[in-house]
Amino acid sequence: MYCIVSHEALSLQVYKGQHRTSGKTVAIKTIEMHDINNRGVFQCVAQEQRILRLIDEEKCQFLTSLLCSFQTEDHLCLVMEYAEAGNLAAFTAQPGMPLERVRFYSACMVLGLQFLHEHNIAHRDLKPENILLYGDGYVKIADFGISELGMNFDTITNGECGTIFYKAPELFRGQYTRSVDWWALGVTIYELLTGIVPFNGTTTLEIYVIIKSEEPKYPEDITEDTLSILVNLLKKDAQLRLGTGEHGTEDVKKSPFFEGLDWVALENKEIQPPFIPERRPHEQPEAELELKTEVKAKLWEDTQWGLDDLKYPMGSSSDSET
Structure with a gap:
């Protein structure tokens, strides 16, 4: 796993991960819990998660959507679609x-x-x-x-x-x-x-x-x-x-x-795009991606499935707290 985006002011980082069941590559946005204790940051994070859920429910294909969310001892993690070609x-x-x-x-x-x-x-x-x-x-x-x-x-x-x-x-x-x-x-x-x-x-x-x-x-x-x-x-x-x-x-x-x-x-995404991007040079092929570090995680109730299906450095579901 490696960091692809960092925001020092908010201790925010975005990592590349992989969904265990489907093999789909995902982006994992992590925010340190001590930042979320700030009321303004908490409101922004909660609002973003609410919007992401709405996008997922309505299946809008032109906005990034939330796959799942979970909380570790030190971080809130939002798991989203991964953009292969960057921004x-x-x-x-x-x-x-x-x-x-x-x-x-x-x-x-x-x-x-x-x-x-x-x-x-x-x-x-x-x-x-x-x-x-x-x-x-x-x-x-x-x-x-x-x-x-x-x-x-x-x-x-x-x-x-x-x-x-x-x-x-x-x-x-x-x-x-x-x-x-x-x-x-x-x-x-x-x-x-x-x-x-x-x-x-x-x-x-x-x-x-x-x-x-x-x-x-x-x-x-x-x-x-x-x-x-x-x-x-x-x-x-x-x-x-x-x-x-x-x-x-x-x-x-x-x-x-x-x-x-x-x-x-x-x-309906029936139009052929004028440009199909290639894989970014610094990226590993998905088959080579390994996530090994284990941490203990406390999941939000509505995303319990996230720990079971996400190949993310969190250990097994038996290690989690509910």
Whole structure:
């Protein structure tokens, strides 16, 4: 087993593991219990688990889902689908992702946001790093740790959150709606196309001023349809932004940028992705993966099966506490 993601501030790590019965590779997100004792962290973790369960129950194919969860003496562990090809941030280092791929990934993100918004959830941290690419060529939105529940199309919330380069102007002011997700989609599309974010600076204040007052510089060879969706997603006035309103997702799907796309076929994953990723070079073949370390685990009641079926460094089910 090895760590594939680390977040020192929260003592959060993501490990690669393997499901014993099916042989399926999984991602195991671990959070130290002493962090969860912090009320704010506990609320984020509990909310993320609630959203992950909803995704699993509703079988949304464009959001990462929870396979099981369990608690050891020192950690809370969330077991989720493993993305063989990593996240889209790895593809922004080199500019010029083909437009066909950008359009396909963007459409997948739209369907993911559609599910969240239909269930009154604002993601609040959409960015390439949180868009995972799977072996079948499809992408899914991940990381619901700072998502907000109870967000109807006109519900106003507050509290600063998210990653600065992807923040809508109103996020800095502290009162905003779920329309911030559509702004972040616009920033993400721009970055996938160009390899850079549309609003950048050397300090937080400078970035905020640029986001608030400046317009992006668009490539000279950008297509009219692409320019149209970016301009409309990156409207600084949230009321004028594409996606705002009760039927916002449908408005986005009607954009000329997606003209000719069969949304039903995409939702059923019947469209051939424009790119099928190869295994990341640093990864071991699944057959070579070994998990040996044993720890004593206390399982949550609704995930007792997790210990029996998960090839994870926890020993046998007879060692667990219930």
